[in-house]
Amino acid sequence: NYVVTLSSKSKNSPGADAVYATFKGGRLTDLQRYVYIANERGDRRSLVYFVPPKAPGEEATFFFPRADEKGAPLLSTGNQELLINLTDNRANAITNFKFDVSKLVTNGKVEF
Numbered sequence: 001n002y003v004v005t006l007s008s009k010s011k012n013s014p015g016a017d018a019v020y021a022t023f024k025g026g027r028l029t030d031l032q033r034y035v036y037i038a039n040e041r042g043d044r045r046s047l048v049y050f051v052p053p054k055a056p057g058e059e060a061t062f063f064f065p066r067a068d069e070k071g072a073p074l075l076s077t078g079n080q081e082l083l084i085n086l087t088d089n090r091a092n093a094i095t096n097f098k099f100d101v102s103k104l105v106t107n108g109k110v111e112f
Contacts, residue, residue, distance in 0.1 A: 040079060
């Protein structure tokens with residue numbers, strides 16, 4: 001699996017935790033409607049498992065299958081971008097993230 005963890009613990013605002021507020025009590029079936037990862041070609045992996053934060057300051061953990069039904073990984077050195085979509089388009093939700101895949105390459109392999 002690809003595993004993504006997210007936290008928003010802040011030393012500047014210790015009482016504010018957007019990850020906990022957004023994902024506490026989150027249910028896998030609800031999140032599967034809009035949480036996914038994708039590459040720049042539009043290939044996606046859907047959420048298969050989720051561990052919500054149990055208290056402010058804890059991480060939310062998201063699991064996505066590494067390979068598609070043909071056994072191909074989502075990312076290779078030929079990819080340019082990884083998109084992590086965690087929102088359901090609500091204005092107050094946590095944003096989406098984009099990563100340059102070249103920064104995830106180690107010894108000629110994508111390490112993510």
